[in-house]
Each structure stands twice: as structure tokens, then as C-alpha cells.
Amino acid sequence: MIELRNVAYSYGGAELFNSVSLALQPGSFHFLTGPSGAGKTTLLKLCYGELIATEGAVSIFGEDASRIGRDGVAEARRKIGVVHQDCQFLDHLPLGENIMLPMTVAGRKAEGADYLPDLLAWVGLTAQVGQLPPQLSGGERQRAALARAVISSPDVILADEPTGNIDWEMSQRLLMLLVELNRMGKAVLVATHDLNLIRAAKAHVPVRILRLRDRRLQSAGADL
Numbered sequence: 001m002i003e004l005r006n007v008a009y010s011y012g013g014a015e016l017f018n019s020v021s022l023a024l025q026p027g028s029f030h031f032l033t034g035p036s037g038a039g040k041t042t043l044l045k046l047c048y049g050e051l052i053a054t055e056g057a058v059s060i061f062g063e064d065a066s067r068i069g070r071d072g073v074a075e076a077r078r079k080i081g082v083v084h085q086d087c088q089f090l091d092h093l094p095l096g097e098n099i100m101l102p103m104t105v106a107g108r109k110a111e112g113a114d115y116l117p118d119l120l121a122w123v124g125l126t127a128q129v130g131q132l133p134p135q136l137s138g139g140e141r142q143r144a145a146l147a148r149a150v151i152s153s154p155d156v157i158l159a160d161e162p163t164g165n166i167d168w169e170m171s172q173r174l175l176m177l178l179v180e181l182n183r184m185g186k187a188v189l190v191a192t193h194d195l196n197l198i199r200a201a202k203a204h205v206p207v208r209i210l211r212l213r214d215r216r217l218q219s220a221g222a223d224l
């Protein structure tokens, strides 16, 4: 569904990474680890067309990311749920409306409204549905960001540190939500520093663990 072939990226200065190849197939579950600043967020941005590779090729649902343009990227993103590290929301809209936004924009608001209560219960935010985003804690925002990313049942879920501010019990719940979606055939890629989360996931699904380090994407796993 998303494929990177021999990709390099540079923000203009030194090359952040090169020779990166990765294929996100239906039903795959990847973790991406690596030191802070290695380029994990950058790699995710390449996967959803936010950035264009400086070398190599990125294919998003069969289309060359460097050629599909803004409209093509917008179209592809309807099938990709992204959990951003900074969890931005529209501050004037209540939480429920924020989570529903991908469905509202896609003209599927009624369908989203059916799914919203279950999703809120799963991420433990039922009581907060009417609150405005500035009234939420960091962990609540992260849970809401995951709910918003998955409400449209995207084919691919890309999550950047989705459990950074969350206690262990809740991060297990969020993990299980990703595991369930993965079992339904969705491709999942999670960037995280949390090795315990990776270990917990391994108990439920076959996962591939990748590490960005020394400007290369390496396969990790045996040592975790």
C-alpha cells in the first residue's frame, strides 16, 4: 500500500538518512525506533506524502508520491490515519466534533456518529466528549488523536509516539485497538521509544521492528 525504495531525505543540510526501503503491506505491523533526531517523524511524513524524498521513490497506493500533487496526496490521505506527535486540534470545536472531523469532511458524518461512542469508550474519553481541546490533558489529547486517526477506518495507520504521555494501562488499551485494526487487515506503523510497548505487541501479533540509526534503516528484533 505504501512503499519506499532506496529513499534518502535531507532538509537541506546533511542527509538525514539514505538507502531506506520499506513496504507497508495489508495486515503488516511495524514499529520504528531509533535515537531522538534520527528521522522517525520525517520517515512517517514521507509515507503520507507530507514530504517528498530527495532521492529514491515513494509509492502511495500505487501512485508515485513525487507526481501526484497536492490533490493526489489529499485523496490518498483519506485512506491513511495519522497520529501526529503534537496532536493538533481545532480548539473551538468540542472533542467529539474534532474526532469526527475526518468523517465530516468525507461527508460520512452519520456513519461516524454511530461509531463515535464505542471509540470514545475504548480510549476512555466518553466523559470528555463535550470538552474543548485546551481543557484536555496531554494524555487525553493523545488518546483523542488516535481516535480521530482511526474513526474513518483507514487502510494504513501511521502513529508517531502515540503513547508518549499515557500510563501503562491506557497505552495497553491503545495498543489493543491498533492490534484489532491490524487483525482486520490494516497496515500499522508506530514510531516509538517505548520498548515495553513493542514487547507487549509481540505477544499479540507478528511485528517487524525497524531502527533508524547511523542514517540507515535497520531490522531489529532479536535483542528486544
Ligand SMILES: Nc1ncnc2c1ncn2[C@@H]1O[C@H](COP(=O)(O)OP(=O)(O)OP(=O)(O)O)[C@@H](O)[C@H]1O
Pocket (backbone or CB within 6 Å): 011, 016, 034, 035, 036, 037, 038, 039, 040, 041, 042, 043
Ligand atoms: N522542517 C525541518 N527543517 C529542518 N530540519 C528539520 C525539520 N524537521 C526536522 N528537522 C531535523 O531533522 C532531524 C530529524 O527529525 P525527526 O523529527 O524526523 O526525528 P525523530 O527521530 O522523529 O526525533 P524524536 O524521536 O525526537 O521525535 C532532527 O535533527 C530535526 O531537527
